[in-house]
Amino acid sequence: MRLLTRSLLSISALATLAQCAPDVSLDVDVDVSLSTAHLDCCASLVAAGLGDRVVYPNDTNYIPLVDVHWSWVARLEPSCFVLPENAAEVSKVVTTLVGDNRYEKCQFAVRSGGHTLYAGAANIVNGVTVDLSKINAVTYHPENKTVSIYPGARWGKVYSTLDALGVNVAGGRAASVGTAGLMLGGGNSFYSARAGFVCDNVVNYEVVLANGRLIQANNKTNSDLFQALKGGSMNFGIVTRFDLMTLEGADLWGGVVTYPNSTADQQIDAIINFGNNIVNDQYGSAITIFLSASVSNTTTVVNAYDYTKPVVRPAAYNDFLAIPGNTSDSMRITNMTDLTIELEQAPGFRDTWLTGTFKPTKGWMQLALQQQAIMFDLLWEARPHGNFTVQTLFQPIPTIFSKHSVEKGGNVLGLDRFTDNLMLYQLYFAWHGEDQDDLFNGKGHDAFNTVVDYTKKHNLYTEFEYLDYADISQNPLKGYGSANVKKIKTVAKKYDPTGVFQTLVPGGFKISKVA
Template structure:
């Protein structure tokens, strides 16, 4: 079926020629999506704009499109590709909008496809899967499965969307037993560049299935994830606060934890350096411990719990909904985060902590308003990658390495746009300082975790030449015209690799 006659296209282009992007929005309305369009000046537009996690990520499109189902997403893609032959129709796609930098899940003057209304969660007993729309958050998923005693391998923070996290790989509390989040997806429903809807799994479109697991938004729009489910229930977890003077013990404990994870793969630990000046005028450690079985204070955390002087402790037997909400951050600040991967070397962790305190001093002297800084240290043991090949493989390239690693993430947030340059420059300095030191010691590592990466990092390149070649082959097959490279310009683009 032809979407438009030639005369109608010409008339529409003429009527909207002076309004950037309005032709593309109008084209969507003409094909029957007018009730799904949201324009500036309406409360629903502001509500959608405010769903971005970081205020700095909020780009104002010409319109938001809020589809209700996959067929509407497919129609939107077909329409935008057709309209692009008359007027450039750039678009963005947003699931949860948790990436902190502008342009990853939004666009200025174009069309932002907001998937937030595609958030249904359903359990299928016949094949033990949980189907969730790409616009669902992990809170949507956990609130549902906690009630029915099921569990999936998923995210750790409530408002993170499924789409961006799974397509970026995804770390979880279950990683030592189950692998990365993307490795525990049974099927993805995908809208391709020509509007075709396909399933990607181990039996259908297996090449697409593999590259979606870490390849981000380069191949299509995933509208539904079918997640492998298993018996769930409560687990042990929470946050423990320690004085800053325990740094030596914290870093030794997290390295030991990663090295011994195979002995008890139910455990997960994150060491977090925190400075929250609105709460306390001194840096501290706020560690997250989770054990995916309802065992009180399991011995896997013994070294951490033996560190003296803990200030507070929220750990206990809880459900995943409660744990995800505990890590939730309000969407009221501007945010910057990035990532480094290093080999497990305590010297680098101490260097990172020293740099953390240096940045605290600089920001305390110059920053205005409400602000905070955190530095996260997470084990990334070789064990995590061993599950991938059993489930169709992912594209992250971690299976190339047999060493235990540490994921480092500096995280800064602030309230005033006038401080953007200050905080962004300090975030960059922090990462550069640690990366340089790690290289001097020979313990740096090429892997860049896409879900934490900053806009100037290159996660796709870090997957290795073989995996980049696989992604290019899949992109040429499923998107030969480069719709998801050029019409959807945001995020980490395969077309910009090397």
């Protein structure tokens, strides 16, 4: 079964690593003038010996590279692409574009998988897009039970490699998602209740800094950078390799069960109880989706259950399984490759998602569904051209997630400061036609803000916004809390003292933008 939802993708491949090097403070906005210098930037890459890695708009493989992006919103056309094939070439790209002898400034973005929805996150107009897709190896090391994942790999390749070896890793939940963006934004996975966030399982990063140096970051070497990379996004350098601890066993019980929307109240009760009790069985994961589709003018409940042991119908899911009247059921013993293919959706829409994380109560969750219904009806009445969907997703974020994070040395997400189990809320909508952007985004923000206002009024709100699901209008780094904001700023200034990753990157979440 292929879901109509893309929102399960725990990734947002937020790979906007862009560099150029004015000598500025992180706290200063810099006006960057480009004129026609972006063309010189492409030519400089050719002159540096990277000519066979550069793709211009008149080359036959240019449009396929533009179309890599999952959302049509993100399909920008850069001045050129450059596709390095190893870390040394990434270093050469950086030093070429950020060289002290440049008389004009170069802008560029860096792309892993291209699954972030908004324009400019991993692509650029009037600049260079560094595409890491050729640096895509996945190598298992049995001597220490780690796996090296290179940034151009997608999670489907990771799982197919490891499934054959009988091991697994905490990672993305859809096969086509890029690896780098997911991990740099924290990363939620089927394994979070037993292993923490995906970033918590990284034991070493290989990083190209703004000056072209290639360094390692782990708990012994560059340990401050090591921790800051665990959720700190594209503020420090280009990660060219992630080394992660693996988990024993490849098989698990999982799949998708669908229900009519008439079961909504029971579904809310079940997902709240699941989140509150998963500490007692840390092998479980559940996501509840309410999907309204114009093609059928109906709303369907889509539940993704994934238990990370090969046990059929474990007790952790009793509340869900007791709900009568399901309309489909694909639950089976299988592997991550199979499950993450099931949670795929074909590209081709314009998309937005918005996210918040609140204390779980039936009140705001029912309100979220009411707002979804109102939004869908208003859009239906507007008679937009093409099919569209509106979806609400609920994912538990219990305290056991951050407890594991702390046990593994900590990250910068800041969830360990909360003492209550939380619920992640995501509003996702997809449509056709750039001419309809304002219509859909306007209705979507109205619905989302109504829910946020309710949680603030009833003391249920937290400022945490999961970066991998955040819209460009949001401020997820600020939601990490003041202590972590200060930590990220300090690390960014230390490893990128000239502000390369802050001042010449037109998109992505920049720590310099956080007050």
